[in-house]
Amino acid sequence: AQSVAQPEDQVNVAEGNPLTVKCTYSVSGNPYLFWYVQYPNRGLQFLLKYITGDNLVKGSYGFEAEFNKSQTSFHLKKPSALVSDSALYFCAVRDTSNQAGTALIFGKGTTLSVSS
Amino acid sequence: DAMVIQNPRYQVTQFGKPVTLSCSQTLNHNVMYWYQQKSSQAPKLLFHYYDKDFNNEADTPDNFQSRRPNTSFCFLDIRSPGLGDAAMYLCATSREMSPLYEQYFGPGTRLTVT
Numbered sequence: 344a345q346s347v348a349q350p351e352d353q354v355n356v357a358e359g360n361p362l363t364v365k366c367t368y369s370v371s372g373n374p375y376l377f378w379y380v381q382y383p384n385r386g387l388q389f390l391l392k393y394i395t396g397d398n399l400v401k402g403s404y405g406f407e408a409e410f411n412k413s414q415t416s417f418h419l420k421k422p423s424a425l426v427s428d429s430a431l432y433f434c435a436v437r438d439t440s441n442q443a444g445t446a447l448i449f450g451k452g453t454t455l456s457v458s459s
Numbered sequence: 460d461a462m463v464i465q466n467p468r469y470q471v472t473q474f475g476k477p478v479t480l481s482c483s484q485t486l487n488h489n490v491m492y493w494y495q496q497k498s499s500q501a502p503k504l505l506f507h508y509y510d511k512d513f514n515n516e517a518d519t520p521d522n523f524q525s526r527r528p529n530t531s532f533c534f535l536d537i538r539s540p541g542l543g544d545a546a547m548y549l550c551a552t553s554r555e556m557s558p559l560y561e562q563y564f565g566p567g568t569r570l571t572v573t
Binding site for chain 2 (some may be wrong): 375377379384385386387388389392394433437446447449450451452
């Protein structure tokens with residue numbers, strides 16, 4: 344079965360410091376991995392994805408993620424956090440076991456809190 | 460701007476009273492999805508349409524139905540809402556089903572069941 348784990352419910356970081364939001368996955372085939380961000384009472388916004396190619400993926404708002412196949416991880420990173428980055432972050436993996444092959448399996452989310 | 464629109468943003472319905480949530484898109488995407496997100500939980504896919512082809516997730520209750528009368532609109536019908544159906548309902552679209560195409564989400568409709 345496909346699954347995504349986000350081991351931290353909350354990550355706290357001071358503005359200007361680097362941040363990491365962790366994600367590990369389990370899939371039977373090749374993983375398609377995504378990060379989305381959700382602000383309060385808003386829908387999800389796409390940040391970045393890994394399909395194939397370079398292990399370091401760059402996305403929106405200065406975020407990047409590193410795909411590590413041996414550790415089955417896809418951690419989200421940013422070199423310098425902003426207060427406005429405070430939000431709920433979801434890691435997701437593409438469910439290729441689904442007949443249509445299109446369902447996203449989401450992790451339970453990690454709340455990022457950036458203090459000024 | 461091209462976007463995914465959901466109406467209403469907040470919906471209150473009574474236990475057992477049918478309710479319909481609406482989603483429209485100006486992106487002209489082929490695929491439209493409905494997700495259910497309960498409080499402090501991850502979004503869970505209910506079903507999706509590829510054009511007019513409907514695909515139901517195996518564990519989606521029969522109480523949930525969907526209609527897509529044209530490319531732009533998709534509706535979520537809850538025939539007899541229970542208290543456990545209170546959640547945020549998210550509509551999303553993608554150009555194709557390939558993972559090369561990310562999903563674009565609407566702002567969601569928060570459903571309260573009294």
